[in-house]
Structure formats: C-alpha cells, structure tokens
Amino acid sequence: MGKIKSLQDLEALRSTIKEKRRITKPCVAICAGAGCLALGGREVIDATVEELEKQNLQGKVDIKTTGCPGFCEQGPLVIISPQDVIYTHVKVEDVPEIISKTVINGEIVDRLLYTDPATGEKPVCESDVPFYKKQKRLLLGNNSKIDPNNIEDYIALGGYSALAKAFAWSPEQIIEEIKKSGLRGRGGGGFPTGQKWESCRNAPGEPKYVIANCDEGDPGAFMNRALMEGNPHSVLEGLLICAYAIGSHEGYIYVRNEYPVAVENATIAIKQAEQLGFLGENILGSGFDFTIRINRGGGAFVCGESTALMASLEGRVGEPRAKYIHTVEKGLWDKPSNLNNVETLANVPLIINNGADWFSAIGTEGSKGTKIFSLVGKVNNTGLVEVPMGMTLREVIYGIGGGIRDGKKFKGVQTGGPSGGVIPESMLDMPVDFDELTKAGSMMGSGGMIVMDEDTCMVDTAKYFLTFLEEESCGKCVPCREGIKRMRQILTDITEGKGEEKDIALLERIGEALKDSSLCALGTTATNPVLSTIRYFRNEYEAHIKEKRCPAGVCKALIQYYIIDEKCVGCRLCEKACPTEAITFMGKRKPVVLEQNKCIKCGICKDVCKLEAVGVK
C-alpha cells in the first residue's frame, strides 16, 4: 500500500479492503486486552491458530485478536461471527470443540455461554447479554471488531473518514462543531473541549502542542487503557483533528509505562498511520503536517495532572505548578498546549462524522454523549461499561452490573477514583453526570466506579484512599503533603480504636483547608473520600470512636471472631485453615474452640466455614 494522497485515495482503499472482505468467512475473534491475557487469553489464541492448522482451515476461517470489549470478569472472551456467538471463560481445552462445533457447524457449546446470575438465562449472542444490552457503546463497540494492530480493520469500519471530512472544513468550523456538541473533558475536570481548543488556537506563540493524556492512575480504573489498546486509531484520528483545529504540528501521547500493551499498540498504530500517510507531511493532500511521539510515564499518579504531565514530558520532575496562566497559553516548554484525555479524543471523530446535534442529543443538559466507567468491586458483572450520561447509578450497578455479589446488601459506590467520594444507597437514583456527582460531594473523575457492599467499613475505605493519596502526593505544597498525612493518621487511629470525639471535627477542618489552599487538584480533591463518608456515614465514624465498634466487622482492632456453638458441627475445616492454630478440635459433633489470644483476625475461618458458624462482633 502506498501513501494516501487524497480523499479519493482513501475511499478507493476503503472499497478495496471492503471488497476483499466481501466474501464473509467465519471469524474467531479473541480478546487480547490485558484482562483476558491475564486470564490465559494468549494461550487460547495460540491454541486456536494451531487447531485451525490441524483441521486444515487456514484461509477458510479468520482469526482476529481484538481489543477489550469490557466484559473482563468473564474472560478470556471469544466471539464467533457471523453468528455473533459469545463464549466466556474459554480455556485451551475448549478450542477444538469451538472450531468443530460452532465455527464449522454452527452448533452452540452450551457450557461456554454466559449465564445471567439474575435470571439464569444463557444468551447466545453478544448483543443479547444483559451486560451489553443496556449500554450505549459508541466508543467501545468497535473494540471486538478490530484488530488494533491492523489499520485496515479501522479503515473498513469508516476510519479516518472524519479526518478527511475535517480537512474540508476550516479549523474554526471544527471548533464551533465541537463547542456545539457540548463535549466535556473525560479525564476528570469536565472542561468544555471546544472552548479549550479555541483558547489554545487563539493563544499567541508557536509552535503549539497537542497531547493525549493516557496516564490513567486511579486504582481499579482501566477505560483509557481499553481504548488505547483496543482502538488506538480512534485516538490518533481524534488527536489529528484536534491538531488541525488548533494549528499544531507536533503531538504527544503520554501513556503510563505500566500499560505495555497500550504502548505497543499505539506504537504500531502510529507506524501504520505514517505508512499510509495519515501522519507526516501533507496529510491526505491537505497541506497539513503532523507527527506524534509516544512518551512513557513513570507511574506517578500526579503526572495525570496537566502541569505535572507537561513537566514530566519536558524531562523534569513531575510536579504541578499553579495554573493561573493556563496551559493552553503557556504549557509544554511554555508554548500553547492542549491536553485532552484519550476518551475525549476518541469522541471527536464520532462528532465530526455524525454532527454536533447527533452527539448533543445523547446525555443530559450539561453533560453530553456517553461515558465509559470501570465498574468494579462487589458487583456481579465487573468490567467496562459505556452508558449515556444521565443513566442512574441504580441502572448501572443493578441493570448492567447485575447487582451485588452473593446476595449482599449495597452500601455505597465510590465514583471518580481515589479523589472521588462515596455515594450512599439513598442516592442510587441519581443520574450520573458531571454536575450531579459534584453536587453529591463526589466527582466524575475519569470514570472509576467501585461498588461496596455491607461488609465494607467506610472509615477503612477512607483510610485506604488517603493512604494511596499520601503516597502519591508530590509533596510540593504544605496542605497536601502534611494535611493528607495528618488525616490518614487520624483515620488510622479511629480504625484502631484510638479515635477521640473531636477527631471528626478536626478531619472536617483539615479537609476544608485542603480544598481551599492546595496547589493542584490532587490536594483539593483528596478530602472527598473523607468528607463524603463523614457526610453520609457519620454514624459509622461515631460507632468506631464512641463505642469502639466497627459495624461492618472490618477493622481488626475492633472486632472479634467467635464460634457460634449451635451451628458448629466440628468439621475441622476452620481448624485446618487457621494459620496460628487458634482453633482447637473438641471432638466430632462438638463445637470447636477459638482462642482469642492466638487469633490474628485474618478471617479465614469465617471464609472456609460452610455452616456460617463463625461470627464477628
């Protein structure tokens, strides 16, 4: 393939690719996202290649390694087209059967189908799985149809047509369209994207830089990774359009080094885009030049903050600076710089292709389009979910997430990562958008959603997030460095039964000061986990402090395990599992005895007991 020099060339190439693919062969698509690979996806891919050879099916059946479709809990995932059959938890041993039964004969292998825990139903097609059914997968939808290392896949699905369309417009028209769409930054701040682009375009100074932020550092969040790994060209196309609109010729993708697959796929994508002329000089004959470089981050959470990210890009220590002069005016090397999250950028080609009106019809008054959340924690279906803005938390957690695991009771959901807040059950019917979450004392953040059940202690949860933030604070400003440490100390004291009545007020006082006086958003939002849990779960704090009791039975210093004699039959399971020999067998059908002074409160006895004969008080 030579370089594409015009819109006609691009459409000709697209027709050729489509023509080549007109005769539909059966295709086995296997997820090669990090989640599925961790569950043995690579072995399933290798076994499939081998099996196709063994059955002499090379060339007759396609095999595709794809990006993450989001249903990580059920991996490795295999999707067989044209039927669109989805198999979950696929193992190497299942491969021969999948090929000979489903691929060749169209028969379904029942045991590999997904079972809905709520209804017991076994949907055959990917589109019928309830997890996917209620989503609106504008960004993630193509992940299971695309081999991220093959640019032809992206082009076949209409890739780079938005770029070609954008080149026919003036930069101002593009900015106007993005402004009209109502797109807001997906990295956490929710700043209107079009406005940011316009400020950067109008800022004096050359050269201008555009940067894609893929430094996703929230514990338990992986939506940016899925986009960068699964559909890198959608991000490149968004960045290209952004650069053209702003008048930038140099772009960077800042991606954390802990995402090796994302780094690899983005590198390959850039190379392929260069070969076809989507990057480089005189792109598509437009006269516009643009190059992209990848910069790998060292793993500091604070480097997701714009000024710290830019300092890191320059090769300096990743520390934020005050943003009274915005980075769109003075950013990277003091030049006008536009930083967008990869999810924001992936939305751009969709808006250009379908129009601002189409986009702004999705979502709520102040938040348009869809948002990808990483739904994790004590929920049945963990994974990535993409929903229209404004869907209620209840619909996300119960409708898509399938509710709480093991029939437990919902307690709270932490949105927005470590700097977000916990939202209680009474607010489950709240529509999820930028403004509603902020009103509730939490935030959208980059889209983390950690579901907690009745066995979660809220003081312990706040302590966990503060411990994370204490480690990740850069230490430059006093309130963040010293304040987070003090809050964590107080929370630790409370969980260890050393809390004092004045502690809650002191936590609130430090929290307010941090919100007002910290240098960057890491400090100003670090108080959210503490202040939101105090706001909605104050009684839990009080139980720890006044009654020296952990209602959820989590804080080791405040709990005791005991044997419920009426239920215990002396099966010895707990005795064998106990690491400190604290449990003594007293004879068959007699309850065992637990010695408190030997017990380290690890909870293994409770986990292994089949009769619920171990209690916590």
Added chain:
Amino acid sequence: MITINIDGQELKAKDGQTILEVARESGIYIPTLCYHENLAPYGACRLCIVEISKNGRSRMVASCLYPAEEGIEVKTNSPRVIDNRKMIMELLLARCSQNEVIKKLASEMGVEQSSFKSEYLENNDCILCGLCVRACEEVVGVSAISLVNRGVNREVASPFFEPSASCIGCGSCSYVCPTGAIKMEDKEDTRVIQGSKWKTEFKLKKCKVCGNYWAPEAQLEYIRKKLNLPPDFFDVCPNCR
C-alpha cells in the same frame, strides 16, 4: 497600569506584577515562607493565600503567583483566609514542633499549639519551601542540592547524600533558609555546610597579607573563572586590598 483593590484600598499595579508584590509595595502584610523577591515564585507554603473576587465569584489563590488583574478585589484577612492560614500553620507546627521561627510565626497568627496528637508531632527544621534549592539553581547557578523523593518522603539533599561535587560552598542555601535548617560554620581553615542528612566541607582561602581565612577556595575559583579574572586575583582579601 492596572487597578486592584486590596483590603479596601485602591492600588495601582504594573502589568505582570503579582498580588503579593503589589501588597508589599503598599505595606500590606501577607505572611510567606517560600517567597523571596530574587527568586521565581513557587507557591508551595500556601501561607500567602488570599481571597479574590471577580465577577461576583470568589476563590482562594496564592498571592505570590496570581497576577494582578484589572478590577479584582482581594481580601488578605477574611475569616476564610485566616482559617486556612491557621490550619497551614498548625500543619507546619506539627512538622516542626521545636523550631523557634515556626513557633513564633504560629504564635503571631494565634496558633499556640497544633491540634494533632503529641505522639505524632515531629521535630523537623526543614519545611521544604525549596528556597535553598532554588537559590542554588537560579542565583548561584550550580544546582548542588535538590529536592529528592516524593510526598511525605520529600527532602532536600545533596546527590546521594554525599558531599556535592558541584557545590562551591557559598552558603546561599543556609543564608536563604527561613528556618535555620541548613547550618553553616567557618572554623579555622574549614567551612562546613550541613543539612539534615548531608554535609559538605570546604577549604578556606588564606589572605596573603593579613593571614585570615576569608572565603571558600571553590567559590573564589568559580567567580574567578566566571569573570575571567587573573589567577592571583583573590590572593588578598577585600580588607587588605
């Protein structure tokens, strides 16, 4: 010229001046610990925060960094400012519980003791304002010391806590330190500069006339080379010249 209002006074500001600079020119007191007029503002101690109102919306900003803007109203002593400043001072007092400078500044703000449990109080002199590191880089131009590690483990250090090879012993770090955390002492023919975990020694130059030791040889050599002076230029001390 820009007009801004600080604590009810209409003040003129030059383009590019910060709120702190305008306030200080007019004798309005705003406490600072990490600010020095000869160094680029850094915004780390946050003691200089003020409340500004613009278009009916108020927010807290660091006055050492915030540029004076036409029409803004600045309050340096509103209840919100005072509450924040007191908490910052309490946090500093918990870190530097024995430091006289911090204790005095806290006391001036009405903070006699920190609200934190005594078992957690620390006895540190360094507040990590970064003045020493910035003076060494911006004024002296040798970057002999640096801020190392992150967050609560952050500290000022020479490379690997060993005597810094690029240090010229000028003592600017010690001079600029607001809390006396970096100590400097000249004894006979030796100067010692010492931080919490690092120490560098320098040979002092003897005056050919009076025989007094008057400045570190490394520093004189640095100046001599920089200004292209003759080799014997510093053989005699300024008093005997």
